[in-house]
Each structure stands twice: as structure tokens, then as C-alpha cells.
Amino acid sequence: MNTAFIVISLMNGISYGLLLFMLSAGLTLIFSMMGVLNFAHASFYMLGAYFAYSLMGVIGFWPALIIAPLAVGLIGALFERYSLRRVHRFGHVAELLITFGLSYLVLEVVQLLWGRAAVPYALPPALQGTLFTLYDIQFPKSRSFIMLVAVLMLVAVWLLLTRTRIGLIIQAALKNPEMVEALGHNVPRVFMFVFGGGAALAALAGAIAGNTYVTEPSMAAAVGSIIFVVVVVGGMGSLSGAFVASLLIGIVQTFAVALDISVATVLQPLGISVSPQIFGYALLSLTISQMAPILPYLFLVLILIFRPNGLLGTERG
Amino acid sequence: MLTLEGVHAYYGKSHILHGVTFDIAPGEIVALLGRNGSGRSTTAKAIMGMVKVEGALRWKQQSILYHKPYEIARMGIGYVPENREIFPNLTVHQNLLLGQKRSRSIGRWTFDDMYAMFPRLKERQHTDAGVLSGGEQQMLTLCRTLMGDPDLIIIDEPTEGLAPKIVELVGAYILRLKERGISVLLIEQKLTIAMSVSDRALVMGHGQIVFSGTPAALENAPAVRAEWLEV
Numbered sequence: 001m002n003t004a005f006i007v008i009s010l011m012n013g014i015s016y017g018l019l020l021f022m023l024s025a026g027l028t029l030i031f032s033m034m035g036v037l038n039f040a041h042a043s044f045y046m047l048g049a050y051f052a053y054s055l056m057g058v059i060g061f062w063p064a065l066i067i068a069p070l071a072v073g074l075i076g077a078l079f080e081r082y083s084l085r086r087v088h089r090f091g092h093v094a095e096l097l098i099t100f101g102l103s104y105l106v107l108e109v110v111q112l113l114w115g116r117a118a119v120p121y122a123l124p125p126a127l128q129g130t131l132f133t134l135y136d137i138q139f140p141k142s143r144s145f146i147m148l149v150a151v152l153m154l155v156a157v158w159l160l161l162t163r164t165r166i167g168l169i170i171q172a173a174l175k176n177p178e179m180v181e182a183l184g185h186n187v188p189r190v191f192m193f194v195f196g197g198g199a200a201l202a203a204l205a206g207a208i209a210g211n212t213y214v215t216e217p218s219m220a221a222a223v224g225s226i227i228f229v230v231v232v233v234g235g236m237g238s239l240s241g242a243f244v245a246s247l248l249i250g251i252v253q254t255f256a257v258a259l260d261i262s263v264a265t266v267l268q269p270l271g272i273s274v275s276p277q278i279f280g281y282a283l284l285s286l287t288i289s290q291m292a293p294i295l296p297y298l299f300l301v302l303i304l305i306f307r308p309n310g311l312l313g314t315e316r317g
Numbered sequence: 318m319l320t321l322e323g324v325h326a327y328y329g330k331s332h333i334l335h336g337v338t339f340d341i342a343p344g345e346i347v348a349l350l351g352r353n354g355s356g357r358s359t360t361a362k363a364i365m366g367m368v369k370v371e372g373a374l375r376w377k378q379q380s381i382l383y384h385k386p387y388e389i390a391r392m393g394i395g396y397v398p399e400n401r402e403i404f405p406n407l408t409v410h411q412n413l414l415l416g417q418k419r420s421r422s423i424g425r426w427t428f429d430d431m432y433a434m435f436p437r438l439k440e441r442q443h444t445d446a447g448v449l450s451g452g453e454q455q456m457l458t459l460c461r462t463l464m465g466d467p468d469l470i471i472i473d474e475p476t477e478g479l480a481p482k483i484v485e486l487v488g489a490y491i492l493r494l495k496e497r498g499i500s501v502l503l504i505e506q507k508l509t510i511a512m513s514v515s516d517r518a519l520v521m522g523h524g525q526i527v528f529s530g531t532p533a534a535l536e537n538a539p540a541v542r543a544e545w546l547e548v
């Protein structure tokens with residue numbers, strides 16, 4: 001393990017973590033405002049990728065990067081207005097179920113329109129190739145583009161929340177929507193705006209991740225469970241918590257994938273050789289990279305045991 | 318200008334208000350008295366559209382039944398809930414800003430009016446509201462609602478947990494609202510402040526109005542006080 005490997009893995013991890021944050025930011029805001037865990041959030045991410053892919057053929061990549069999130073944001077807002085809001089009076093379980101239903105609907109529609117296999121959503125020429133090479137290890141331009149977009153989004157959301165009147169209303173409604181409404185603010189419309197905005201951010205993440213990674217029907221499920229982990233680990237409803245947890249999980253997972261070490265390889269230099277005859281060989285010879293997919297969930301369990309409110313979460317009333 | 322006629326209110330299946338009838342005239346201060354759990358806060362929430370309601374609810378000759386809370390607030394009814402629901406992680410100034418229904422709205426009250434009335438709030442305008450004392454938070458909720466320029470303000474137990482000196486202060490401010498032509502529905506448990514500032518007193522018991530009259534009349538009705546107010 002050398003410095004170049006660490007630097008590049010760290011950057012890959014940050015880039016992936018920032019991508020997770022683009023998704024978890026919306027999810028956690030929607031949760032703390034409406035008390036709804038939106039199961040369909042990752043579906044908006046997938047729609048963003050597919051919309052951008054299809055639009056790219058017509059209007060080119062850069063316009064598609066703007067139009068696709070706006071279109072998905074509109075779908076999100078309409079879903080909130082005409083579906084979620086109607087079942088609101090039946091309680092949170094009904095709301096949860098309807099977002100669950102939406103995620104299946106989106107999955108089926110995507111498979112119907114674009115097929116079950118991955119689509120060839122390619123990087124535009126400007127984002128192909130490597131940004132720099134460090135001792136033979138390359139850092140691709142597309143990953144740095146993800147970082148750039150995520151940071152711009154972070155700044156924009158922060159300015160919106162802290163410098164504008166609607167941001168002030170959102171901040172207050174995060175804690176006490178009934179009181180905000182009693183002061184004469186149209187809180188249902190603010191909910192719709194936040195839901196649509198969250199969907200648009202998820203779609204933007206999908207549009208830039210879809211060509212860096214793969215655009216396929218399973219992409220929503222793959223990232224969906226991870227962002228739930230992020231939101232719980234960070235503390236339900238905490239934006240800063242979601243930020244820290246996104247980076248943490250992004251970095252841990254990226255490093256884990258790259259580490260081909262197991263307990264057996266660590267014991268080797270100490271003169272203890274682990275052979276297939278030994279009890280627990282299967283476990284001892286598991287490499288960290290093989291365990292990478294379960295690490296976030298391991299993390300989730302540990303957090304739920306030791307800090308049930310998450311890293312930066314506060315008790316909810 | 319506000320009329321309730323046979324108002325019933327429910328939390329889910331539990332039936333809380335059983336036909337509440339009263340009205341409030343422009344510029345009038347009406348005290349709504351009663352024991353814990355008699356349904357006073359529910360009456361306030363019923364007016365604000367925050368609970369399920371049946372019956373007739375009119376504001377300025379117009380029915381407000383089935384209107385949303387924000388619409389009712391925009392029609393000119395201000396609500397100061399019990400428990401001082403300030404926004405603790407926002408500053409005093411931001412709390413006041415949220416009271417305004419739109420940006421730069423010009424109403425009866427300005428920030429300077431509020432800060433002149435409560436110099437303590439001016440000193441602490443950039444402090445998080447969550448660290449204010451109970452009395453200061455009470456002033457802040459009152460001012461926050463006033464920033465929305467209501468014609469009627471419903472104040473739910475403003476003196477709960479406050480020192481006697483501050484209670485007097487609250488009474489004085491309520492009288493100043495009346496000077497500006499604002500009607501007040503004052504929900505109270507303490508008889509003293511209610512009797513000294515109000516034009517009319519209503520007593521509530523088991524979700525109904527059981528007495529309505531001047532404070533003097535209530536003074537002379539020991540039976541009513543014994544049955545519905547004293548503990």
C-alpha cells in the first residue's frame with residue numbers, strides 16, 4: 001500500500017461519498033419535514049440517469065444534464081401533490097407503502113422502456129480520460145466532475161437554506177411544521193417544493209453517476225439501501241450528519257474494495273498458516289474486499305446499538 | 318366578527334368539543350377560562366383549522382370551516398399556542414421574520430415596534446431563541462404572531478409558569494393590543510389577569526360554554542366559579 005494508492009482511493013471515496021450525499025440530502029430533508037421515509041428516492045436517481053441518457057441523444061449531454069433533473073423534479077412534485085398528500089391523513093404507514101409502490105412502478109416502467117440490460121450511456125468527450133496520474137494510478141475526469149457538481153450543489157443548497165426566505169421557512173418547518181403553517185405559510189406547498197427539489201437532486205446525481213458507473217435497472221436498489229444507511233448513521237433529519245456519514249461510508253467502502261487482505265494473510269507473516277483444514281477457514285480467508293458490500297450494514301447495526309440517534313442526530317420529539 | 322355556532326371538535330374518534338357557541342366583537346378582549354382538559358386549547362385549534370370540526374365557524378361574515386390553517390392565518394387570525402412554540406435553533410430576529418406572512422409586508426407592527434415594546438428582545442435579536450428565558454420566549458411568540466398583523470389574536474395561556482411581575486406585564490401588553498383595535502381571545506387559568514383585562518369572560522367545562530358574562534358578573538357568581546374553575 002503506497003501513498004499514491006491512498007491518495008487515489010481517498011479521492012475515489014470522496015467522490016462516491018459526495019454522490020451519496022446528493023441523494024441522502026434530499027432523503028433526510030424530506031424525512032424530517034414530513035416524517036416520510038421515501039422508499040422511491042433512489043428511483044428518482046435511476047430516472048435521472050435514464051432521462052439524461054435518452055435526452056443526450058436528442059439535445060446533447062450538457063442540456064440533458066439540466067433538463068433531466070428538472071423533469072424528474074417535476075415528477076416528484078406531482079407525485080407529492082396528487083398521491084402522497086392524499087394518503088397523508090391515513091398516516092405514515094400508508095405514505096411509506098405508497099412510496100414503496102412507486103419504486104416498483106418506476107422499476108417496471110424503466111424495464112419496459114429501456115430493457116433489462118444496461119444502456120450504453122457514455123461519457124461526453126470532455127469528461128473522458130484521466131484528470132491526472134499518480135505513480136501509474138489514474139484518476140478519471142468523470143469522478144472529479146462528480147465532486148465538482150456535488151460541491152456546487154452543496155453550496156447552492158446551503159445558500160438556499162440559510163440566505164433566503166423560503167430557506168428560513170424550510171428550516172422552521174423541519175422542526176415544527178404545524179406552527180409554521182399557523183403563522184400563515186403555505187406549508188403543503190413547501191413540502192411539495194422540498195419533495196420535488198429532493199427528487200431533482202437525486203436525478204442530478206443519477207445523471208452524472210449513470211455514465212461514470214453503469215445505467216441499469218438494478219442501479220436504484222444498489223444505491224437505495226446504502227442511502228438509508230447513510231441517513232440513519234448520520235442521524236435522521238440531520239443534513240450535516242448525512243454529509244459526514246456519506247463521506248465516511250463512501251471512503252470506507254472504496255478502501256475496502258481495494259484491500260485484498262484477510263485475517264489469513266495477516267497471520268501469514270507471524271508464522272501461523274491458515275489452511276483449509278482449520279475450523280473457520282471460510283471466515284478467516286475472507287478478504288476485506290469481499291466483505292465490502294456488507295460493511296455499511298455492519299456500520300448501521302453498530303450505530304443503532306451505540307448511538308441510536310445517529311452520529312449528529314438529535315432526539316426527535 | 319368571529320362567530321362559533323354549535324362547534325364540535327374531534328381528535329380522531331374522541332369527541333372533545335360538544336357544541337361551542339360564542340362570538341367576539343371587533344376590539345373586544347374575551348377571556349376563555351376553565352380547568353385543565355376542559356377544551357380551551359381545542360377551541361383555539363378548532364378556530365385555526367387544526368382539528369377536525371363540525372358546526373358553523375364564521376370570520377368577518379365568511380365561513381372558515383374546512384379552510385387550512387395557513388389560509389385562516391392569512392385572513393387575519395393570529396395564534397399564539399401554549400408551550401411557547403418558538404423555533405429554538407433560529408435567532409430572535411429570524412423568528413420574527415417568520416411571523417411576517419410575506420417578505421416586506423407592511424402591517425400595523427414593525428420590528429422597531431416590537432423591539433421598543435420588549436427591549437430585551439432587541440438586545441438578543443441575534444441570539445438563538447432556544448436560549449431565551451421562559452418569559453422572553455413568551456414575549457417572542459406574542460411578537461412573532463403580531464408581525465403577521467392579525468385583527469384577532471388567540472393567546473393560549475401566556476402566563477403559565479411566569480413570575481407575578483411578568484404576568485402583570487403581559488396584562489399591560491394585551492391592553493395595548495386593544496388600543497390598536499385588535500380583538501383578543503385570551504385563554505387562561507389564572508382568574509386575576511383575565512378579570513383585570515377582559516371585557517367578557519367565558520367559562521368552559523367538558524367541551525361546552527357553561528358561563529358567559531362580564532368579569533363583574535363572574536365575580537358575583539360564586540357557584541359557577543366553585544363548580545367550573547376552582548380546584
Ligand SMILES: Nc1ncnc2c1ncn2[C@@H]1O[C@H](COP(=O)(O)OP(=O)(O)OP(=O)(O)O)[C@@H](O)[C@H]1O
Nearest residue numbers: 328331333351352353354355356357358359360399
Ligand atoms: N392531540 C390530542 N389527541 C387526543 N386527545 C387530546 C389531544 N389534545 C387534547 N386532547 C384531549 O382533549 C381534551 C381537552 O384538551 P385541551 O387541550 O383543549 O384542554 P385545555 O382546556 O386547553 O386544558 P390544558 O391546556 O390546561 O390542558 C383533554 O381531555 C385532552 O386529553
Ligand SMILES: [Mg+2]
Nearest residue numbers: 357358359399
Ligand atoms: Mg390548553
